[in-house]
Amino acid sequence: MPDPDRVVGVVTAALAAFLQFTSLGHAVSDEAILADRPPQLLSGFEFFADAAAQVPADGVIPYDLNTPLFSDHARKHRFVYVPSGKAATYDPTEAFAFPVGSALVKTFAFPAALDAPDVDLRLIETRVLLRREDGWQAWAYLWNDEQTDAALKIAGAKVPVTLSGIADGPVSFTYSVPNKNQCKGCHALSGEIVPLGPKARNLNRDYDYPEGAHNQLATWSESGALSGAPDPGDAPSVPDWRDESAPLEARARAWLDVNCAHCHRREGPASNSGLFLTFDESDPVALGIGKRPVAAGRGSGDRAFDVKPGDPDGSILIHRVESTEPGVMMPELGRVLADHDGVINDDAQRHDQSEQTDHVDRLARGQHGDHGRQQGYRNAHRDPEGDPGVVGPLYDGPVDDWTVIHPIWR
Amino acid sequence: MQSGSILLRTTKPISSAVFALCLAGSAFAAEITVEHGEGANERLLEALIMAQPGDTVMISEGRYELTDGLSLDVDDVTVRGAGADRTVLSFKGQTGSGEGLLVTSDRVVLEEFAVEDTKGDGVKSKGSDQITFRNLRVEWTGGPKAENGAYGVYPVSSKNVLIEGVTVRGASDAGIYVGQSENIIVRNSRAEYNVAGIEIENSFRADVHHNVAAHNTGGILVFDLPNLPVQGGHDIRVFDNEVVDNDTPNFAPEGNMVAIVPKGMGIMVMANRNVHVFNNRLDGNATAHVLVAAYPNEYEDENYVFVPRGVYVHDNVYGEGGFEPDGEVGKTISDVSGTPVPDIVWDGVTTIPEYFSWTASENGVYVEEAEGTTFVNLKMISQLLLPWGWWPDTDISSRAGSLPEPEPVKLPQDGGA
Structure with missing residues (x-):
């Protein structure tokens, strides 16, 4: 079920995307994305029409992934922004190539209980990836207690969270907002910062837009944010790993x-x-x-x-x-x-x-x-010799086995 | 500069560094001092993140109790403490990250501080060019334990690596470990009470000299392993080291390669090409002073060479050794050689085609040592093929010969090319 709050936002974003509506008054700040320094407050980007409710501004498209990263059960609101008149380039394998000025925005939030994921949602942090001339930059913003805005945290933060629905009774733990370098600890390809989520195989699914469910790749293409994508049926996809009907x-x-x-x-x-x-x-x-x-x-x-x-x-x-x-x-x-x-x-x-x-x-x-x-995935037999064992000339293992497999025979 | 609002930055030009700074595209080098005290951890973290190329981050004397790993991703930065016993970064309370300090940038110098009790590795560089570890101490203060982190000083996938004057104690794998790297100098350092003292693995062109490797399980290891992005280790010189009294029982968690190393191993060469072991002093290593061996496990890797190709052991000084061979390896050796185990042991493994023909001279194992040095070729292939009639070869003169020595390693950060 879509988050009702988010549906409100999707109305704005998706209508703008599909019907070429002009701005309703909430436009993203391209200057903030491209500035030398990131704004101290998340609101400086103007990604949201209503940030507390995670309602995106015009031109900001919400999305989901087939199989997301596990982040301590955090709920995630993901958004992509591609500047008007530009488009990301489709890639069948890697994350799409986004044009300068693009942004990927991800908010991490916790409800009080996992079985009521939309109730009393507390926003913890919003991470932004900004595509600049010289590559991507990653920053994390920590939400204030009033949930009115989030502040830049270069050194990360530790946030106590209590969540029920994981085990018997509530579980308390310390959620970790990454520091700037830790962002790159994962978001790195050959030493450069890159996005991870927006890959064709993980985006290739329907999203519950207010007009009804529609494939995300198709939506991005139709809105002009993505170029070069094939028909979703011809694009790769991975299953939701929880989908028991999938292989x-x-x-x-x-x-x-x-x-x-x-x-x-x-x-x-x-x-x-x-x-x-x-x-x-x-x-x-x-x-x-x-x-x-x-x-x-x-x-x-x-x-x-x-x-x-x-x-x-x-x-x-x-x-x-x-x-x-x-x-x-x-x-x-x-x-x-x-x-x-x-x-x-x-x-x-x-x-x-x-x-x-x-x-x-x-x-x-x-x-x-x-x-x-x-x-397919029928109950294939287990290879009784699947265990390679430990054999070798100096250490142990029966000689008979060793003569068969040891590379000295090459 | 940018970070003026969060850090005390004293910006001053340093004339002697002008050339380097021009290369780095920065007009000024700043010295950023992180003072001990309230909020020091966050200030240190931010200083490392916000440093500009050319900067020096000074960590004042004191003990810093860190709860998360530190990292540096800015080129041309020096991180300097007040001395390896004065500036102590303790990770006893660490709750995240795989190491204490991770460097992923180029032309970085880390010096004069200590890293203690990390949950994973101590100080790591990944993919760095011109990385220097100088006068550091990395230690697990509870002594040798399987729960200790794997590596103390740990450059991997790096280039132009200088390790000097460091001390590492208690690593559950290797104290000083250089992996999948090229152009390496490890000198004037001390590794003790680790499983492996110093290990050079899957690396090209290394000089390991004037170090002390004592009270480890094994002193100095030169290994090459299969199924890794960089393999075919070659051109390694191990010389002028003190490799003595390596007498700590192996405490590596099972599954790790070093878990096979027997207590009392001096210098061990496994696979690799063109390894020179000379002018070392070996004493009190109860399994064997020097072991030259093939990779012992089964593997699937078309590109891997499992036998050592070209090893030259010469002019070392041997004290008492081989008197109490340990573990499976020790038993395998001493079952053939008797006890005490000779100073130098070669497993004698070649490929079968070579066994039936010859080994090219540049691929041979050569030994030139002083009169009285003992040697055994275990002739493992003959053990296998001729179980009814083989005997070990203890004639050291059968290995007479030599190999041309690799050029000394020169590093750009050390006055070299």
Whole structure:
């Protein structure tokens, strides 16, 4: 269900977008986006007609993602602004190339209870990514207690939050607003700041605009904010990882793509790990299967492989996404809680996660020709020899095995 | 300047740095002093974020109890404390980030401060060109524990790395770890009570000299591992080091490569090309002073070379060693060699085609040591192929020969090219 407050805003934005309405009086400040220094207050950008209600100004389009990053259960309001007369360039794989003067705006908010996500929503922070001549800049604004405006926080902030609906009784934790450098800790590609969310595969879904549901890619194209996009049916998409009707493998890969692959990709901050989890990664070792850690330290949790097929509890990847301990937990930034639903909370979910781990494995093996991706997500057999074991000349392992597999024979 | 409202910036031209500043496109170099006291943590964080190229961020004497990681992403910045025992950044209460201080920019100098008790790595640089770690202390103050962070001083995917005068204690992987980097000098530093004292991994052109590696599990490791974006480590010189009394039981969390290292390993070379180990003093290393070995695990990587190619061990001084070989590796060696284990151990692994023909001279393992130095070739391939009739080779003269030494590493920040 759409947020009723937001629908009000969408009326403004979407009508303007679709019907070429002229301004109703709330125009974004292009000067603020392009200024040398960001405004001290979020209101200086004029992104919102009603900021407290997260109602966007003219030309600011709200959007959602198929599978979002887990951020301690925060609710997120996302908006894109592309200056009038300009358009972002479609890309089938990476985030779209936005023109100078564009902005991506994301507000993080918490309700009192997860089961009433729209009630008593408290705005915590709004992050902005600004596309300037020399690249993107990232800033975070911390909302005041009165919820009237948000102030620039270069050094980040810690905000106590109490939320019920996660476990029995309310859970209190310290939500972390990132400092400026931490923004780049995730939003980096080959050392440059980049947007992460607005990728075709994650935007390719309907949004409940007031006129009715409409595909976001189509909406962006029709509004002129996006150029070069194919028909949504011809664009890639990932499922909502919670969608049980979607293939399990794709759900697992979508979750890993969004929660891990901003760093764990060849051009990302974790390139040195050799563990690459983008949605299109096909190298099984790069996906972690039978891959030994390189710099995990105690993050290994005494496990030998990133992904050990058929054994989620023996896999470092599961261990680290479950953990809430700094130095162990992954991702390193952006959460202090574990993704209860995405990871493991009870036996049923553990089973589910086990299948997810298996699926990463099966997918990769499928691309080796064993059981192909197209064979779908039926209960493919587990490879009894999936565990590569530890064998070698100097250390241990039966010699018979070693003669078969050891690279000395190459 | 921009950050005048939040920081005390004393802006003054520094004539001697004019040339560098012109390169950096900045008119002035500022010295930003972070004073100890109320709000120091936030001021330090902001100083590192808002620094301009050419600036020096001074961290005053005192103990700073940090709850989150620090980071620097501005080129041409020096971060300087009042001394490794006077300016102490303690991360005992850290609740976020994977390391204490992360540098992602170029031409950065970190000097004269300490980083203690980080939850993950101590001081890391990723993708930096011309990064200097000087007179730092990185320490886990509770002594060797598996819960300690992995690496103390940790440049990775970096270029032109200078590490000098640092002390690292208690790292659960490697005290000084240089990974996937090129042009490296590690000198005049001390690594003790770590699992690995100093480790050069998947890196090109490194000089490791005049260091002390004592009371680690293993003193100095030169490794090359598969399935990494940078591999094929080569041209490494390990010389004039004191590698003594490495006697701390291995406390690395299982799953990490260094967890295989036995207590009492002096210098270990695994895979890599063109590694020179000379003029070191090795004493009191109870498993073996020097081990040259192949990568022991199965792997899938077409591009990886799992055997060492070209290793030259010469003119080292060996004291007592090999008297108490530890763990699986120690047992595998001593089952063949007996105890005490000889000073220098080679597993003898080659590829099978080489086994049946020859190894090119530039790929050989060569040893030239003083009279009385002991050696064993474990001949692992023969163990495998001829289980009924093989014997280890303890004739050190069978490895006579040499390799041309790589040129000394020169770094731009160290007066080099």
